[in-house]
Amino acid sequence: MDRAEYASYVYAVCRPPGAGALDGATGVGGHPVHLVAEGDLAAVVSAVPLDEFDEAALQANLEDLRWLEAVARAHHGVVDRTARRTVAVPLRLATVYRGDGRVRQVLREEHASFDAVLRRLEGCVELGVKVYAETGARRPEDAPRAEAAPPGESPGKAYLRRRRQQRESRDDAWQRAARLCEEADEALGALSRAREHHRPQDSALSEAPGENVMNTAYLVEDARVEAFLDTVRELDSRASAGTRVEVSGPWAPYSFASPGVGV
Incomplete structure (x- = not known):
């Protein structure tokens, strides 16, 4: 996969779930879901085509109700599966970063905020x-x-x-x-x-x-x-x-x- 043509779509931030908890899960566009871990936090992520999710394309796609419905269903499906297995902070629809490296950086920079919310949502x-x-x-x-x-x-x-x-x-x-x-x-x-x-x-x-x-x-x-x-x-x-x-x-x-x- 040419990473230059893909972005990282983040569904939720969570405590790292048990091994295999998200095996076989797919997200937007049917792309496999994976975890980006940083300490006691993990982001639930899948790759999405950058030409659908860069700023200009996203602005247009959000006006397409059929596209929006498909993305929303995939988004909520991944969030629901994650929340059934571990405490999770659902992120808003179409939260996209330019690569997993940037996702990991956000987990480091915003650790205190995510940690506080996860503690509040636990159980x-x-x-x-x-x-x-x-x-x-x-x-x-x-x-x-x-x-x-x-x-x-x-x-x-x-x-x-x-x-x-x-x-x-x-x-x-x-x-x-x-x-x-x-x-x-x-x-x-x-x-x-x-x-x-x-x-x-x-x-x-x-x-x-x-x-x-x-x-x-x-x-x-x-x-x-x-x-x-x-x-x-x-x-x-x-x-x-x-x-x-x-x-x-x-x-x-x-x-x-x-x-x-x-x-």
């Missing part, structure tokens, strides 16, 4: 929790009595009356969702080592019904995962009509893995 996974609200949904006991139209009510007044009822229904749904968010975050935060609040997901990009009103990642110790999941199920089982709680994971701890180093 933990990420669990994602979303709360959804559906306006217009009510429990039977909460439903207001329908207002009878006054005799001779004009079409304009009837329209305004219906709009007021719709607004009251939306306000009620938001209030119930807000209470559920507070309750969920308090209960789940008590079972977590850390939390990270993300921007709610755009409903136009999600197939899930309702509007996402809470989107939070929790860093949870392995020993507390079952208790965390049980709590999510209990919160959802007694959530008011039109609100619900969903959990995803466990995942590699992407939301808690920023060591603050540049590419």
Whole structure:
């Protein structure tokens, strides 16, 4: 392989895993994965064509959704396999260096940052929790009595009356969702080592019904995962009509893995 034409794509920084832990693993473009070790740190790396990942090419490729999806799937596949075998700091998509020598240099220069994050992530996974609200949904006991139209009510007044009822229904749904968010975050935060609040997901990009009103990642110790999941199920089982709680994971701890180093 002509190394001048290839760059080193880094998926994660980890504690060196046991022998054979990544045997047979392939990454972006189907290239074999290997480790670049430096002391008590190792980078999970594969070679990628420089003509796809230099600054100009990468800028264009990131606009190609098919290319981006393929790279993202390969990236997350390698990170997931690594995180199942050792504590790992996932790096952001398309973290590329000009050769393994540069990767090794970064491990030396940023040892303190990576070491601190790895210590924080040791024995933990990420669990994602979303709360959804559906306006217009009510429990039977909460439903207001329908207002009878006054005799001779004009079409304009009837329209305004219906709009007021719709607004009251939306306000009620938001209030119930807000209470559920507070309750969920308090209960789940008590079972977590850390939390990270993300921007709610755009409903136009999600197939899930309702509007996402809470989107939070929790860093949870392995020993507390079952208790965390049980709590999510209990919160959802007694959530008011039109609100619900969903959990995803466990995942590699992407939301808690920023060591603050540049590419």
